[in-house]
Amino acid sequence: MLIGFGRRDGDVALTVSNDGIGLSAASGQASSGLGSRFIDAFAKQLGGTLAMASGHGGGTTFTVRLPKTILADVPA
Template sequence: MVNELATNAIKYAFPKGTGRITLGFQRRDGEVTLTVEDNGVGMNPAGGESGMGSRFIAAFAQQLGGTLAKASAGTGTTFIVRLPLTVLAGNESSAAS
């Protein structure tokens, strides 16, 4: 998921060739959160969900029991993937299974 989101940002967010992509990963309140944000041109509202990458990310998050949220404007795009803590190998929840 990280690779797909970062690749999409590189390909589409910066038509002038420069910009910033920030990747974040946090464990909190029984879940893990992956955040990928850029300061690019934002997504086209008419084509935001139609790409294979977007569908892949949404399907993979759902398969793992998580959710996908996104926000986009002319100042950039942010994707937030929330996943249950059980996706981390070796954590207490999955060790008891």
């Protein structure tokens, strides 16, 4: 499993990916699970998006993109 967090195209992106069998092979439906629906709803509440990609050879990647305005300005 790989987890990444950083800025991308002016947004903040959290990416989680694995090399498993992929969601569509495991469940028959890519993003109908309760967890996916919760994450999608939370992202939308913050003005962001959830994207999911599952490779043909397996593996799945979820990317949550949020506006950079969600980050608090912390004094250095």
